[in-house]
Amino acid sequence: MAVYTDLTDEELRALLTQYDLGRPRAMKGIAEGVENSNFLIETDTGRYFLTIYEKRVARTDLPFFMALTEHLAARDFPVPRPVKMKNGDVIADVRGKPAAIVTFLTGLSARRTTVQQCRAIGVALATMHEKLEDFTMTRPNALGPEAWAPLIMPRLALAEELRQGLATQIEIDLALVADWRSGLPTGAIHADLFPDNAFFMNDVVSGVFDFYFACTDALAYDIAVCLNAWCFEQGSAFNLTKGQALIAGYESVRRLTDEERRALPALARGAALRFFATRLADWAATPEGALVKPKDPLEYADKLEFHRRAIGAGDYGA
Amino acid sequence: MAVYTDLTDEELRALLTQYDLGRPRAMKGIAEGVENSNFLIETDTGRYFLTIYEKRVARTDLPFFMALTEHLAARDFPVPRPVKMKNGDVIADVRGKPAAIVTFLTGLSARRTTVQQCRAIGVALATMHEKLEDFTMTRPNALGPEAWAPLIMPRLALAEELRQGLATQIEIDLALVADWRSGLPTGAIHADLFPDNAFFMNDVVSGVFDFYFACTDALAYDIAVCLNAWCFEQGSAFNLTKGQALIAGYESVRRLTDEERRALPALARGAALRFFATRLADWAATPEGALVKPKDPLEYADKLEFHRRAIGAGDYGA
Numbered sequence: 001m002a003v004y005t006d007l008t009d010e011e012l013r014a015l016l017t018q019y020d021l022g023r024p025r026a027m028k029g030i031a032e033g034v035e036n037s038n039f040l041i042e043t044d045t046g047r048y049f050l051t052i053y054e055k056r057v058a059r060t061d062l063p064f065f066m067a068l069t070e071h072l073a074a075r076d077f078p079v080p081r082p083v084k085m086k087n088g089d090v091i092a093d094v095r096g097k098p099a100a101i102v103t104f105l106t107g108l109s110a111r112r113t114t115v116q117q118c119r120a121i122g123v124a125l126a127t128m129h130e131k132l133e134d135f136t137m138t139r140p141n142a143l144g145p146e147a148w149a150p151l152i153m154p155r156l157a158l159a160e161e162l163r164q165g166l167a168t169q170i171e172i173d174l175a176l177v178a179d180w181r182s183g184l185p186t187g188a189i190h191a192d193l194f195p196d197n198a199f200f201m202n203d204v205v206s207g208v209f210d211f212y213f214a215c216t217d218a219l220a221y222d223i224a225v226c227l228n229a230w231c232f233e234q235g236s237a238f239n240l241t242k243g244q245a246l247i248a249g250y251e252s253v254r255r256l257t258d259e260e261r262r263a264l265p266a267l268a269r270g271a272a273l274r275f276f277a278t279r280l281a282d283w284a285a286t287p288e289g290a291l292v293k294p295k296d297p298l299e300y301a302d303k304l305e306f307h308r309r310a311i312g313a314g315d316y317g318a
Numbered sequence: 319m320a321v322y323t324d325l326t327d328e329e330l331r332a333l334l335t336q337y338d339l340g341r342p343r344a345m346k347g348i349a350e351g352v353e354n355s356n357f358l359i360e361t362d363t364g365r366y367f368l369t370i371y372e373k374r375v376a377r378t379d380l381p382f383f384m385a386l387t388e389h390l391a392a393r394d395f396p397v398p399r400p401v402k403m404k405n406g407d408v409i410a411d412v413r414g415k416p417a418a419i420v421t422f423l424t425g426l427s428a429r430r431t432t433v434q435q436c437r438a439i440g441v442a443l444a445t446m447h448e449k450l451e452d453f454t455m456t457r458p459n460a461l462g463p464e465a466w467a468p469l470i471m472p473r474l475a476l477a478e479e480l481r482q483g484l485a486t487q488i489e490i491d492l493a494l495v496a497d498w499r500s501g502l503p504t505g506a507i508h509a510d511l512f513p514d515n516a517f518f519m520n521d522v523v524s525g526v527f528d529f530y531f532a533c534t535d536a537l538a539y540d541i542a543v544c545l546n547a548w549c550f551e552q553g554s555a556f557n558l559t560k561g562q563a564l565i566a567g568y569e570s571v572r573r574l575t576d577e578e579r580r581a582l583p584a585l586a587r588g589a590a591l592r593f594f595a596t597r598l599a600d601w602a603a604t605p606e607g608a609l610v611k612p613k614d615p616l617e618y619a620d621k622l623e624f625h626r627r628a629i630g631a632g633d634y635g636a
Contacts, residue, residue: 029350111327
């Protein structure tokens with residue numbers, strides 16, 4: 001949660017002259033997103049979301065993210081649609097930083113997911129994959145397996161400090177899940193579809209957003225991320241009913257191949273390792289006594305314990 | 319800027335069942351207000367602002383603030399109007415903390431004030447004072463002159479550290495402005511009407527808010543606060559044109575008495591001292607390297623220098 005760029009009324013007015021959105025009527029800095037500055041703005045023509053991209057999102061990646069959401073919005077998939085400037089661009093400049101205005105989505109994020117919501121997100125994920133079939137741009141997954149060891153290995157001592165015996169387990173995980181992608185159907189994926197990146201209205205998905213990890217990778221990896229993010233209860237027990245609902249929802253739109261089913265335990269373990277890796281790095285980078293607490297890496301260490309014991313897709317409800 | 323209470327979708331739904339506002343459609347944590355948690359919410363019936371009162375606002379003061387804004391809203395003064403619950407109350411409970419839902423105001427705050435805006439805020443301030451003439455509740459000014467010495471004296475060494483010679487000057491200020499209230503017309507005042515507590519639409523005041531320092535005190539003290547907050551340029555030069563505009567705007571609605579005019583330099587000096595006092599205390603309380611930088615007390619030390627040299631109301635544009 002942060003607003004790094006403290007946009008003034010004059011800057012907002014100047015920015016809006018580059019769009020056909022009318023004059024500004026309101027602006028609120030949003031306490032959401034750790035990496036970008038986000039503003040809810042209202043103009044004569046409606047409500048929009050303004051993001052100013054701070055350091056972590058690479059400027060060169062923005063055209064991919066923007067084209068992907070435009071592609072989905074054009075196919076009636078509920079994503080924030082980038083608003084074109086008068087000159088046709090979707091990326092503006094605010095104090096030398098890239099910025100984008102997108103449409104406003106209604107809905108609420110689920111804090112504790114329900115079985116119905118797990119089913120709905122499965123349906124939405126498969127629908128998104130289908131609608132992205134003819135999306136031709138590609139972007140490598142910067143947080144794929146190659147990235148995990150460089151993030152984790154220099155911090156193994158910290159992992160061991162957080163939980164005795166964890167370092168050895170993680171080293172084994174790293175060795176085992178390295179080739180989880182091979183031979184699986186690939187395409188554009190979200191790669192970070194956590195409950196706080198989706199909106200619901202009456203248990204129907206009304207928004208999917210935060211595509212800043214979107215990339216070209218195994219479609220089933222997106223399911224593996226969702227199984228980790230949506231189907232564990234507090235205390236890290238896997239809720240098989242939620243897993244069944246999510247996978248059944250997905251398969252009501254797109255059937256999994258046999259290879260994808262077989263790969264599911266490795267994919268789920270890999271997904272858990274990916275979030276463990278970045279959380280461990282964030283944990284290491286956060287000074288003691290910092291105001292903003294980083295997310296706990298041990299949540300994913302716990303989930304990894306479940307994945308290590310999983311034998312087949314049946315363990316996830318497939 | 320902060321969201322201390324991280325409201326869940328379920329908590330919002332439960333809260334809204336106590337109101338006649340329909341079901342929730344959206345919720346955004348707002349990066350604004352250092353002391354409370356603020357959310358922009360949208361329901362079937364419109365947009366509202368939800369505040370959860372964290373530690374600094376005393377629960378016992380809330381009825382005064384709520385009644386004051388209700389009083390103003392009922393008289394078409396643009397303030398956020400508290401929304402009544404089904405049981406008639408305006409103060410709800412969220413996790414044991416008091417909370418209130420108020421109407422949403424459109425408009426933008428001025429970062430750099432214009433002369434027109436200074437005139438408009440003067441008009442709004444006098445209009446507010448007039449509309450509060452028949453408001454009967456009272457609340458002592460907890461940050462009146464009695465509060466300044468206890469805030470400043472234990473931190474005089476810090477003041478001296480911030481600027482050589484400042485400690486002695488501030489001690490003299492404290493001794494001189496102690497009786498600035500006596501004999502002046504009093505009433506309910508805002509007491510903290512900074513540019514970020516007002517909205518404009520096309521240079522007309524469209525909102526006045528953040529009444530959490532509102533109290534019963536000298537009406538002209540509200541003008542003195544505004545002169546400090548609206549009419550100084552960066553580098554702390556007083557902009558006489560802005561001062562003239564603000565006071566002329568005020569007097570177009572309510573004429574200042576001779577006593578108020580005479581008291582203006584002392585009031586302005588007192589107001590500057592009040593903000594110096596709380597900023598000095600916040601500065602002292604902030605650990606080195608903290609993420610959120612406190613506001614600079616020296617801004618008000620600079621303004622005090624101007625006020626010390628002021629001879630009469632003419633120095634402020636009256």
